[in-house]
Amino acid sequence: MTGASPARPAGEPGTAPDAAPDAGPRPAPLLSVRDLRMTFGKRNGVRAVDGVTFDVWPGETLGLVGESGCGKSTTGRMIVRLMEPTGGTVVFAGRDITRLGPRDMRPFRRDIQMIFQDPFASLNPRQTVERIVSGPTRLLDRRGVIELLETVGLGAEHADRYPHEFSGGQAQRIGIARALASRPRLIVCDEPVSALDVSIQAQIVNLLADLQRELDLAYLFIAHDLSVVRHVCDRVAVMYLGRVVEIGSRDAVYNAPAHPYTRALLSAVPVPDPEVELVRERIVLPGDPPSPAAPPPGCSFNPRCAMARDVCRTEAPPLMAHGPGERKVACHFAG
Amino acid sequence: MILRVRDLRVAFPAGTAVDGIGFDLDRGRTLGVVGESGSGKSVSSLAIMGLHREAAVSGSIVFDGEELVGAPASRLRELRGRRIAMIFQDPLSSLHPFYTVGEQIAEAYRLHLRVSRRVARERAVEMLAEVGIPEPRRRAGEHPHRFSGGMRQRVMIAMALSCEPDLLIADEPTTALDVTVQAQILELIRRIQRDRGIAVMMITHDLGVVARVADEVLVMYGGRTVEHAPVREIFRAPRHPYTQGLLASAPRLPAGGAGDSPDPAAGSVAAGGSPDPVAGGVAGPVVKGRLRAIPGSPPSLLAPPPGCRFHPRCARYAAAPDDACVTEAPELRELRELCVLGEVGEVHAGRALRLVGAEGPPAGPVHRTACHLAETRGGSR
Amino acid sequence: MTRYLLRRLAAVAGVLLVICAVTFAVFYVLPSDPAAHACGKTCTPEQVTLVRAQMGLDRPVYEQFGGYVTGIFTGRVLGDGPTALECSVPCFGYSYQNALPVWDLLTDRLPVSVSLALGAAALWLAGGLAVGLVAALRRGTALDRSLMAATLASASAPVYFTAMMLLLILVQRLEWLPYPDYRPISEGPAAWAGNLLLPWMTLASLYAAMYARLTRASMIETMAEPYIRTARAKGLYERTVVTKHGLRSALTPIVTIFGMDLGGLLAGAVITEHVFGLPGVGQLTYDAIFKADQPVVLGVTLLAAFFITLANLGVDLVYAVIDPRVRYA
Numbered sequence A: 001m002t003g004a005s006p007a008r009p010a011g012e013p014g015t016a017p018d019a020a021p022d023a024g025p026r027p028a029p030l031l032s033v034r035d036l037r038m039t040f041g042k043r044n045g046v047r048a049v050d051g052v053t054f055d056v057w058p059g060e061t062l063g064l065v066g067e068s069g070c071g072k073s074t075t076g077r078m079i080v081r082l083m084e085p086t087g088g089t090v091v092f093a094g095r096d097i098t099r100l101g102p103r104d105m106r107p108f109r110r111d112i113q114m115i116f117q118d119p120f121a122s123l124n125p126r127q128t129v130e131r132i133v134s135g136p137t138r139l140l141d142r143r144g145v146i147e148l149l150e151t152v153g154l155g156a157e158h159a160d161r162y163p164h165e166f167s168g169g170q171a172q173r174i175g176i177a178r179a180l181a182s183r184p185r186l187i188v189c190d191e192p193v194s195a196l197d198v199s200i201q202a203q204i205v206n207l208l209a210d211l212q213r214e215l216d217l218a219y220l221f222i223a224h225d226l227s228v229v230r231h232v233c234d235r236v237a238v239m240y241l242g243r244v245v246e247i248g249s250r251d252a253v254y255n256a257p258a259h260p261y262t263r264a265l266l267s268a269v270p271v272p273d274p275e276v277e278l279v280r281e282r283i284v285l286p287g288d289p290p291s292p293a294a295p296p297p298g299c300s301f302n303p304r305c306a307m308a309r310d311v312c313r314t315e316a317p318p319l320m321a322h323g324p325g326e327r328k329v330a331c332h333f334a335g
Numbered sequence B: 001m002i003l004r005v006r007d008l009r010v011a012f013p014a015g016t017a018v019d020g021i022g023f024d025l026d027r028g029r030t031l032g033v034v035g036e037s038g039s040g041k042s043v044s045s046l047a048i049m050g051l052h053r054e055a056a057v058s059g060s061i062v063f064d065g066e067e068l069v070g071a072p073a074s075r076l077r078e079l080r081g082r083r084i085a086m087i088f089q090d091p092l093s094s095l096h097p098f099y100t101v102g103e104q105i106a107e108a109y110r111l112h113l114r115v116s117r118r119v120a121r122e123r124a125v126e127m128l129a130e131v132g133i134p135e136p137r138r139r140a141g142e143h144p145h146r147f148s149g150g151m152r153q154r155v156m157i158a159m160a161l162s163c164e165p166d167l168l169i170a171d172e173p174t175t176a177l178d179v180t181v182q183a184q185i186l187e188l189i190r191r192i193q194r195d196r197g198i199a200v201m202m203i204t205h206d207l208g209v210v211a212r213v214a215d216e217v218l219v220m221y222g223g224r225t226v227e228h229a230p231v232r233e234i235f236r237a238p239r240h241p242y243t244q245g246l247l248a249s250a251p252r253l254p255a256g257g258a259g260d261s262p263d264p265a266a267g268s269v270a271a272g273g274s275p276d277p278v279a280g281g282v283a284g285p286v287v288k289g290r291l292r293a294i295p296g297s298p299p300s301l302l303a304p305p306p307g308c309r310f311h312p313r314c315a316r317y318a319a320a321p322d323d324a325c326v327t328e329a330p331e332l333r334e335l336r337e338l339c340v341l342g343e344v345g346e347v348h349a350g351r352a353l354r355l356v357g358a359e360g361p362p363a364g365p366v367h368r369t370a371c372h373l374a375e376t377r378g379g380s381r
Numbered sequence C: 001m002t003r004y005l006l007r008r009l010a011a012v013a014g015v016l017l018v019i020c021a022v023t024f025a026v027f028y029v030l031p032s033d034p035a036a037h038a039c040g041k042t043c044t045p046e047q048v049t050l051v052r053a054q055m056g057l058d059r060p061v062y063e064q065f066g067g068y069v070t071g072i073f074t075g076r077v078l079g080d081g082p083t084a085l086e087c088s089v090p091c092f093g094y095s096y097q098n099a100l101p102v103w104d105l106l107t108d109r110l111p112v113s114v115s116l117a118l119g120a121a122a123l124w125l126a127g128g129l130a131v132g133l134v135a136a137l138r139r140g141t142a143l144d145r146s147l148m149a150a151t152l153a154s155a156s157a158p159v160y161f162t163a164m165m166l167l168l169i170l171v172q173r174l175e176w177l178p179y180p181d182y183r184p185i186s187e188g189p190a191a192w193a194g195n196l197l198l199p200w201m202t203l204a205s206l207y208a209a210m211y212a213r214l215t216r217a218s219m220i221e222t223m224a225e226p227y228i229r230t231a232r233a234k235g236l237y238e239r240t241v242v243t244k245h246g247l248r249s250a251l252t253p254i255v256t257i258f259g260m261d262l263g264g265l266l267a268g269a270v271i272t273e274h275v276f277g278l279p280g281v282g283q284l285t286y287d288a289i290f291k292a293d294q295p296v297v298l299g300v301t302l303l304a305a306f307f308i309t310l311a312n313l314g315v316d317l318v319y320a321v322i323d324p325r326v327r328y329a
Helices: A072-079 A102-111 A129-134 A142-151 A168-180 A198-215 A226-232 A250-255 A260-268 A274-279 A310-314 B041-049 B073-079 B101-113 B117-130 B149-161 B179-196 B207-213 B231-236 B241-249 B264-271 B315-319 B323-327 C002-029 C034-039 C045-055 C061-074 C102-137 C142-156 C159-173 C189-223 C226-233 C238-266 C270-276 C281-291 C294-322 C324-328
Strands: A031-040 A046-056 A061-065 A087-092 A112-115 A186-190 A218-223 A235-240 A243-249 B003-012 B015-025 B030-034 B056-063 B084-087 B167-171 B199-204 B216-221 B224-230 B333-337 B353-356 C076-078 C085-087
Touching: A031 A072, A046 A061, A046 A072, A046 A087, A046 A218, A046 A243, A061 A072, A061 A226, A072 A186, A072 A218, A102 A112, A112 A168, A129 A142, A129 A168, A142 A168, A168 A198, A198 A218, A198 A226, A198 B241, A218 A226, A235 A250, A235 A260, A243 A250, A243 A260, A260 B179, A274 B207, A274 B231, B003 B041, B015 B041, B015 B216, B015 B224, B030 B041, B030 B207, B041 B056, B041 B084, B041 B167, B041 B199, B084 B149, B101 B117, B101 B149, B117 B149, B149 B179, B167 B179, B179 B199, B179 B207, B199 B207, B207 B231, B216 B231, B216 B241, B224 B231, B224 B241, B241 B315, C002 C034, C002 C061, C002 C294, C034 C045, C034 C294, C061 C076, C102 C142, C102 C189, C102 C238, C102 C270, C102 C281, C102 C294, C142 C189, C159 C189, C159 C270, C189 C238, C189 C270, C226 C238, C238 C294, C270 C281, C281 C294, C294 C324
Parallel strands: A061 A218, A061 A235, A112 A186, A186 A218, B030 B199, B030 B216, B084 B167, B167 B199
Antiparallel strands: A031 A046, A031 A087, A235 A243, B003 B015, B003 B056, B216 B224, B333 B353, C076 C085
16 A cells, blocks of 8 residues: 555455554545546636545545536546546555556556446447456456356356346446456446436445445445435545535534535435425525536535625635544535 | 226236226325336326327226226327326426427417417416526527526426316426435425415335325335325335335435534534434434345336235245235235324334225225235334 | 528538549649540640640649639630630630530539439428338338338339339330420420429439438437427327427438438439430530540539538538527537
């Protein structure tokens, strides 16, 4: 972890055992994202991601939540280098990988894998499961593939089938097996369960949790579903219009949200309990999330915010430490 | 009684999608129809609309005293949009990209109420204003792609309600929307229902949505009803193992805790980092990562399992297998408590239950479930 | 909309200029002796020398190109002295073999080709759309299958085969139609149409088959769109659902293809014109290629390019009218 080299000891998923995120002084983060930016278009560019900063420690799950167009998926894609950031840095295991060429990037591509929302769209329909899982570079032999399929809850009998023969939940398991083939240390999960039925969603969430424990994986869990995120994450970052507006431990963010947007977001999620729904106070935000092409001046949340004052319309609040612990909030009037 | 459905079946050449469902729906009330993909919930709603073209629909759908199964296509067309309206999941693809939203709203109004183009246009503007679209007159002249997702769903609602229908079928109306916008749309549907006293059939996979809007819930699995009860009972005392599994597998937010108070004191407590159990007893303490999943996948329409369609995934069957589960489809039976039903929450704690056989249409909202093993255990989850 | 139109017109002008430069290079610059090519196979060396002077081949290339382009807009005089040739606006060159300016040859033949193309287009659009629509709405039935089999047969029959069969049946056996002999529309629409009917049918049968298949596929796709379900849920008559909501969307891809096809045909349907002996641009092209009459080939190439780019512009404008999303893009 300390060296700049991405090599790891004897194929073991490598992090120190004391790497648990809340155990005393932390080791170095596995992934450090600093001021990451993505601007589409040259003049009057659309700032889809506008200076995002966070860390992911080994073996933990950071949730990245927000509504459509907030830049969470773009952020994930820049980290796995499916997109080239227009600014900022991505440091993985102590090494800046933001500007690495394809050759230098190769070892990191094994370390950082991705799972996608639509399991079928991300699996080549003309390849057998064995080929999909072993990957273009034939990382695994048949035995390795079968072992991995069993790890994700499938079996040897699935190895020779094609993606269309599987249900959505099974296809997502194949996608996970493929991501695991290169023994990654970080998996960027982009809405991995939002296309699945509720009962299947729970299976995949459990599988991801088991894998994390067994293989000491770190996840960047990108999702719009706040209830799922609460179940899988150690820490949560809330994004709005290309920026992180609140980041902190899961319990801090969920039990005492400090940013008005986080509060509204949480109160908007329907709770599967009619009696709670009956008495629960809801903050119904007016309007739609603004377009990143024309962000409002000042704090980008101000047009929808009940607490907005004059300063909110002129000055964008920076992400600042809020209370004890590691929570940070970007709000002039964080409560 | 505005809608009375009995033994509804919808059979496609490939297989039977809906296999005998029934329910009643009154004016001013909301029925939540819950199920996963392939449960037959959307197929049932399209059958009520008379929109199946290649399927055999049988059974009985009585709308305001009129039988719709077997009714001539021309009569169904007259009712559609006029007295039974529907909104869909994806508002962008459900609106025609080439016509302005004003034209699209006015179209049905003009046809059904035989008014002039001008009157229909005014009506469109009026409806857009009612569903909360700012500058309705200007926006009526714009095309759907100029609207945001939430605004498009408002347009759909305006279109559906323009002819003052008696029944609104909403098929996953908020699934494609962001959560803050979803809250707005649910609020809007509820307000309109209150104002106009229409009946709403809300089809969704989201138990949270059901809890928020429904009076009664119909849980579907593999084309059949597995449980049908007032909304509080479904959530407090689910009887069917599938309903129980569904509720247990759904991740949830702390009940009532989140976002209701910008209390600075609360912030400091939680930021202290203690893994405090969340407020409210429903969710219980959160163990990171694990949810109670239902094993297996929903059944295929082509080859549904015999007997009870849920038995291959059923925990209760796995614990105490019963031949009946494999050979016989369980009937939907009424569960009536011997004692007076007091605090609903206590029921599942072990009150004696008496099973009453299917005896014609239910008089009021009662709790019915279709499970051979329902009597062996209460609905603790 | 006006800005969009201006932008598109500028683009068309640019495309035409590029095509002009390419064809000019092919005919004036690349050959070792362009004058000999232009003059034709039977020219004497003296004639070639004369042509070389008239083409201005002794001058620099850019001047030659400039002269060629400006000639189109202002006309020009080829050569000087007593052998000079007057080539009036628009000057597309001079056919030494026909002893006429190319433009005169083209304008002479153009009405025939335009008549052929427009008539056939009307026929194939009507036939193709109707067949495709019926097949799509009766999808999977015996009617659909037989219609599709018929279009496949029709599309795979070569033009000369179709022409021969139609001639054999309609002209020789049944004697319903006269043998085609082009009459300008000024001699009366009946004579004009009666003589063109056979070529129209020949050409249309080929295109109609393709359009029927295209319409069917597009219509089936459109009718599965969620907004069609919405239209039905509104209680509209099925007729309205199909025409107002379905057909209008289904036609957009067809508009694109139609523009290209019509644009190409306006500059001559070589085989059809040849088979029926119609004196159109296609026939002119055929003869010019046969006799290596290069100035004519060059002129026809430019004409075809002009029609196709113009048709494309037309398509884009129609598109903007049909689909509001294009207007704002």
